[in-house]
Amino acid sequence: MKGIAFALGKTNYELIIYTVNSTDNVGAFLASIALSGSLDGLIILSLPFTVDDAKRLTDHKVVTVVVEYEQEFFSSVDIDNSTGGEMAGKYLLEKGHRRIGFIGEIYPPDYAIRPALARLNGLRKVMAEAGADIPEYYVQSAPIEPESTRQAATKLLSLPDRPTAIFAAADVQAMVLMKVAADMGLKVPQDVAVLGFDGLEYAEFMGLTTINQSLVDSGRIAADLLLNQLTGASPSVQHIKLPLSLIERETV
Template sequence: MRTTIYDVALHAGVSISTVSLALNSPNRVKPATLQRILAAADELQYVPKAEAVVRARRGVRRIGVMAPFTSYPSFSRRLNGVIKALRDDAWEIVLYDQESAAFTLPSLASIPLTNKLDGLIVMALPIDDPSADRILRQKLATVLVEVQRPGFSSVTIDDAAGGRLAARLLLERGHTRFGFIGEQKETADVTLPAESRLEAYGQTLAAAGHPLSPDRVLAVPHAMQPAREAAHVLLGSPEPPTAIFTHDDVLAGGVLKAARERGLRVPQDLAVIGFDDAEIAEHLGLTTIRQPLEESGEIAAETLVKQLTIPDPTLRHVTLNLTLVERETA
């Protein structure tokens, strides 16, 4: 028999009205209660019947985009790519902001199960297994950006290639003492892009005879101030690094501030390389690894529209190229 809202309410130990509120306006339900209801819905494989009928009858021409917009400036440029791709086709775009990509959370809990979305783009956010199963069960067309998962189309970059680019440039500049500042993980079950960048960075340095010491690798919350403090730790050591590669341009900005406070010349005394080529990079004269931010959003949107308009579309996986942008800091 088909699972109903009554079954979900009974299984979660809440009222039918609370389940209805959770399905339609999840932000109005206490997080613990919402998770209990979603867990019950997932376990019972519940799909709202009314929404299934609506989705089968006609599209609502509405696409959701979920990303950590307020925490990472680069995502506004990815959103520009999405808007550009959809501008001429009268798609409505609904934004869902998430705090961080540094920890696993049931991020899709903020999207009502009964919300009328034709499709969804999820940018750089880890999706837990229940949420992924829920998307697939509801047949909600979804494209992932900077994340890969079986059953989903994706648009990614080669983070390891970025680490190699940074290491090779610094080696060419004659550096022998290196550091790395990355983003701090909140939970162990998340794999951040910084980890792939760091691994390739370290491997390339080791192959050249200059292994990266573990005490010169620091992880901090994603903000300039923690990066500045970490840079002071590295630069205050007995044999400080003469080159630091960071997870992204925001953290690189913190390193540059610490270098200025110590009276170090950049790049003569300290070379700094960031990642992304966000708007701040050009203003800082920052050498960085550029990833095609707008293009990733544009391709994600185009891929999603194809999934919505082509019968039985095949999954698409696109890996975009990175470019080394040399400016004043390295």
């Protein structure tokens, strides 16, 4: 949202925020927005919608851009999560790791996008190609929430054949891993390397090595896509895959 706000701050468009709880009826909400007729455009952040929802927005000429996943109806900005997992695997292999654990929200509720699973699959693929398959007990699913993540971290770090590196599919989960490791007297990265994913501002405070998905850029680019469609500068639907980058700090 910061990226969207910055991009629109340079224009005469006003940024209006609608908050939708994941348990609300997203369809009814989008319908009311479409019908209100007061919007020039709409950016949907990390919220799934149905084909009917999309048609309603199109029928009411609400120019829409979607952030976090690609679909056929609207322009989108997202990342290739599988590629992100492959980057994680390649980097950890390069650093000499072959026993790699994983923590992530593999089984999110139905409504959610499932990026963590794609990240795991990318990691698995690269490790398998290197002849270092990831055993099932090295993979811990945990919702992005402190207590579950801590349990998952404790399980992985307590294994007799503890992984030498752990890839956490979210930076906040990597932070939990670092905390649990410190409590167990394990040094990062000497005893266990930790690699995150997201590139949160807070990750920098923790010195976390992470795969950066440039969230601020995604907002800025979504706003630019929307503006280009509104002004007619570039009216067609476009799907932008943001490049991922590895930020090397101190935990791998």
